[in-house]
Amino acid sequence: MTLTVAFMVGWLTACGVYLLLRARTLPVILGLVLLSHAANLVLFLGGGVPAEVRPPLVGSGEGPMADPLPQALVLTAVVISFAMTAFVLILALRNRRSLKSDHVDGERRES
């Protein structure tokens, strides 16, 4: 299970970095979204690997409980990255309108 999650984090990061290095604004923003998923997963894992711990609720069964603090941290981080994504999307749309281009450097290119 740990290996699976680790692989997920790695794959999300790889795809995110690839998209982040693209020249158009929309792929770059999508790359950022993937990267934020990877970061949130890493943070989430700080509380225990999902299959090995039970939810931090009273009466949810036997065995070790997940640490609830990282889950609170992830919640905060998710809200922040959601807001930031919305902001950067608007910014990219405004850029496209004012610069007549969706290139990250705002250049006008034939394509």
Add this chain to the structure above:
Amino acid sequence: MSQALILPVLIPLVAGVIQVPWRSIEPQRVIAFVALAAQAVVAVWLLSAAASEPAVFRLGGWEAPHGIVLVGDRLGTLMLALSTALAAAVLVYVVVGDDKRGRAFHPLFQFQLAGLAMAFLTGDLFNLFVAFEVLLIASYGLLLHGGGGRRHRSAFHYVMLNLAGSLLFLVALGLLYRVAGTLNMAQLGPALAELSGTGRAVAEAAVLLLVAVFGLKAAAFPLSVWLGATYGAALVPVAALFAIMTKVGIYAILRLDTTVLAGLDFGIGPVLHYAGLATVAVGALGTLAAERITDVVSYLLLVSVGTLLLAFGLPEAAGLRGGLYYLVHTTLVTAGLYLLGGVIARQRVPLDDGLQAGAPLAQPLLLGALFTVGAVAVIGLPPLSGFLGKLMILQAPLEHGQRLLGIWAALLGAALVALFVLARAGSTLFWKQGMPSGPQRTAPWGTLVPPAVLLAASVALAAAAGPADRWLAAAADDLRHSEGYRTAVIGEDRGGQP
């Protein structure tokens, strides 16, 4: 008393929220001044209270690691007071007219101050992340203030870089929490000291990731490329306010190095040293190439960031005292030079702030005198504060003789380049005449007073160097002996164990 620590965050936050519904600018301005006056009173009060012992406020009464603590020690309250002073100067400058060039300047300004206050007072790394996000999202808005293609383009780069940096911050926090079980700065140090093997390796990686993230905020080379374009594109008062933004990164590095990693060898020192050397070199080369006054100031800011990294990267915290003095000096003087550049640009209508011979200025004597004071201060010539700060940093490596050559070469070389560049810029601006004099527009007092006061602060800092240095030496002592901070936050009975 300790509850007052939340006020510097609450006051601007509430003021910003009240400002939002107002459409006209006058009520917003009134609220901004009232809030800033209250902020200044609180900041001075906290600053004087921090002299005895660090004040600690546990939000909601929760103990660490589950709760967030605010800590008002000497360094934190000093940075808070510094940012408030800077904000006051910028606010006076901006109400002359620049705040009308876009909607919502004042609420964003207040949210920025709230984020800054939270970053300087928090004793929790995750809360520091939240503070960074608050001050960054406000800074995105402020950067766009005034509009225009150039601003939009550089804002996109700035936003993407900082968002990527924030994600690295999150990853580092996840790793640190996994191995140490806490993100409270006071608890983290003892928890990290107990690690060995894989846990230690993970912690080292996380700490170096944090240094990279803070280095991005501080514009340490090679993470400095955004600075010139961003600050050059921002409106002048916004760039002046951003003079404190790079210092937030420096502050976070300093806090990490002294409070969290006290006594632990995580190898940050050499990283800071070489990053500092490269930053000074790149900044000095940048000033030579800059074609506009604002760009010259931006690269001088880069040089000052490198200088601070060099000072704080010295082993055994030898450079703390000089570094803190230089930090106060450079923040005020850089902001003053940005504002002065804005005043000069307004009197050179077609050229704006381009460094070419243009029409004569309307107030050459006054502006020339201010420019000279600013140049002397920022280069580090006697008798102003830049000289004293650099002198203290130059003396610091003499104690143990390490890294002497690099620091002396970088600081003295950069000062020589800055002297040359500013002499050239000054003679171009004030002496050469390449155009017939057009309509002369004298600057309103509202725009002249803030840069004059900020630059006069350098004179004051040099005149009061004795008391200032004694106070900063005490602050440096606090940082060198982090037990005081730890005891204040987690209490003695638990011996620093989470």
